[in-house]
Amino acid sequence: MWWKTLSVALIIYAITAGMLVPLKPGITYVSPGVVKSGQDITLRVFGYNSFYTKARADEIRIWLQFDESNAVLGQKTAILNDTTVEASFQMPSGMPEKGTFAMLNVIVDHPVDGVSLLPSAVEFRLDTTATSKAGWQDNPIEQLHIVKDLSYPYRNVIYESIRNTYYHVPMWFALMFMFLGSVIYSIRYLKSQHLDDDKKAVAFTEAGLLFGLLGLVTGMLWAHYAWGSAWSNDIKQLMTAVALLVYLAYFILRSSFDEPEKGARLSAVYNIFAFASLVPLLYIVPRMFASLHPGAEGSPAFGSQDLDNTMRMVFYPSIIGFSLLGLWLAQLRYRYAKIQDVLYDID
Amino acid sequence: MQALPLFFTLLRKEFVIEFRQRYAISGIFLYVFSMVFVVYTASIKVQPQVWNILFWLIVLFASINAVVKSFVQESGARQLYYYQLVDPVILVLAKIVYNTILLLVLSLLAFGAYSVVAGNPVKDMKLFAIVVLLGSLGFGIAFTFIASIAAKANNSATLMAILSFPVIIPIILTLLRLSAISLRLIQDTSYKRDIINLLAIDTILIALTFILFPFIWRD
Numbered sequence: 001m002w003w004k005t006l007s008v009a010l011i012i013y014a015i016t017a018g019m020l021v022p023l024k025p026g027i028t029y030v031s032p033g034v035v036k037s038g039q040d041i042t043l044r045v046f047g048y049n050s051f052y053t054k055a056r057a058d059e060i061r062i063w064l065q066f067d068e069s070n071a072v073l074g075q076k077t078a079i080l081n082d083t084t085v086e087a088s089f090q091m092p093s094g095m096p097e098k099g100t101f102a103m104l105n106v107i108v109d110h111p112v113d114g115v116s117l118l119p120s121a122v123e124f125r126l127d128t129t130a131t132s133k134a135g136w137q138d139n140p141i142e143q144l145h146i147v148k149d150l151s152y153p154y155r156n157v158i159y160e161s162i163r164n165t166y167y168h169v170p171m172w173f174a175l176m177f178m179f180l181g182s183v184i185y186s187i188r189y190l191k192s193q194h195l196d197d198d199k200k201a202v203a204f205t206e207a208g209l210l211f212g213l214l215g216l217v218t219g220m221l222w223a224h225y226a227w228g229s230a231w232s233n234d235i236k237q238l239m240t241a242v243a244l245l246v247y248l249a250y251f252i253l254r255s256s257f258d259e260p261e262k263g264a265r266l267s268a269v270y271n272i273f274a275f276a277s278l279v280p281l282l283y284i285v286p287r288m289f290a291s292l293h294p295g296a297e298g299s300p301a302f303g304s305q306d307l308d309n310t311m312r313m314v315f316y317p318s319i320i321g322f323s324l325l326g327l328w329l330a331q332l333r334y335r336y337a338k339i340q341d342v343l344y345d346i347d
Numbered sequence: 348m349q350a351l352p353l354f355f356t357l358l359r360k361e362f363v364i365e366f367r368q369r370y371a372i373s374g375i376f377l378y379v380f381s382m383v384f385v386v387y388t389a390s391i392k393v394q395p396q397v398w399n400i401l402f403w404l405i406v407l408f409a410s411i412n413a414v415v416k417s418f419v420q421e422s423g424a425r426q427l428y429y430y431q432l433v434d435p436v437i438l439v440l441a442k443i444v445y446n447t448i449l450l451l452v453l454s455l456l457a458f459g460a461y462s463v464v465a466g467n468p469v470k471d472m473k474l475f476a477i478v479v480l481l482g483s484l485g486f487g488i489a490f491t492f493i494a495s496i497a498a499k500a501n502n503s504a505t506l507m508a509i510l511s512f513p514v515i516i517p518i519i520l521t522l523l524r525l526s527a528i529s530l531r532l533i534q535d536t537s538y539k540r541d542i543i544n545l546l547a548i549d550t551i552l553i554a555l556t557f558i559l560f561p562f563i564w565r566d
Contacts, residue, residue, distance in 0.1 A: 190562050239516075246513040253510060256500040266496050269559045270510065273492070276555050280517040280548055288524070288541065 003324050010321025017314045018166040025050035026154030027118035030106050034123045035064075038093040043074060045108055047083045047116065048154065054112040062087040063141055064122060065105040070096045070136035092135025094128070101125045107141060114147030116154065153308050157226055164222045165311065170319040171215030174326045178208030179247075181330065183275040186268035196338075198264035201271060202254070203333035205247060207326045212244045227292050235289040239281045246274045246281075350437055357433065357441035364420070365449075371420070372449075375413045379405065379457045387464040395468040395530050402461055403523055406454045406482065407515070413453055414446050414490035415507045418498035430565060439491065439560040443553070447487030454479050474529040474538070478522060481545050485518040488549055492556045495563050521545050 074087025257263030
């Protein structure tokens, strides 16, 4: 069937594109991390995936940015190697706004690599309480080289693990589709009393449970790198584990009946009930508690800033691919159950 | 019979059965008191945080034990008799109302006994009363529905626990949060949203029960 080929093709595409496309150049860290007002410093910037030697030193511009209109431009830029670049800064004696310290962003503009930014990279400490814009202005951050190529965004904290977006998130989409299919067949069973519908509902639930486990495992792998530990009692982790328990209970319920019709009817009822309880578990309760997941405040999914167009080109095909694979798995499980019936002469 | 008189007749029947089989209800009450006493002997000085969690655990376990008999205690022959006479929705509604009242009494008794032995850290009595009422309602609806499924299976006591716990978690998390607010353990002025969440969950559960119960009870 065409959709099985499509699912395999899309998954292969998601795995190859997801793993092979490089990240955009970024800044890992800068040194020193603290500067004082009025100081002359040499700032060393350590890049990631960067090719600083591909341009002349005077073409590379480095800023220490205070806000939209205030920044200091680095002088005497020197390239040490592909991932290290230096520039000297004359720090102003005052700060544009009141305060004793400020976190400055580091921005590097490179004609080949494009722009890279490290937010709040350098702490600027003030000796006086003077508010002056002297030295901050006349360094407009403009004429930036915006490079459009095939690469994924560079994000601090998650780095290369951003690729997990293509495997972790589609699991939940596939799970939702599988459980939706399962609940539709359960409703159909209650109307038709046809055992085939029940078998399809079970097959979908099995596929959905598999995706749930995979989603949990990929999520734990990701959490291990991004949050520091595989299981951090994040409310979404907990609720997902509970949701999977609901469906494990479904299988125990099925196996505790002697007559197949009775078991099918009651487990169909429980399946509808379980699906309805999945909605508060996955979409209402997580909003009430703080979560480490992106977009935790108010929204269960991630925000629009977390995906760029290159990522969308892999993300959406991956969702379709894994969902179709789930459909295929469910079909195989359904046929297996049918063959078992023939073998044991139940039909 | 009209729907309303039928409902009251069925509700009365539940009370009469309970009154005739006093050992069941006495057993549950004794169960609550034993649990409270276990908590007391295990930890003499109960911190408000622990008080909150333990109170709801006692109510949760007592509720499961109180509701599980709801469908098991009536024989198959009598179920068949009801099947010919009454509308399943009214029957299950009577059971839900009865179980909610039972659980409310149970939680109030548990609260009384618990505050005697472990002290009463509740600061906002009005809110706490609302929380207990909402808790009894939520448990009453969810456990009645699960008990009706579990009663049909072979190992109903185990199934009751397995099937109900995952479903009850959103309810009990919200209850714990609300009751922590009434104990002034956390400050939150927007707790009305939690109450609305709880009522929304209750509404979903009761709607599902009305739709699905007719499929459960006929054999």
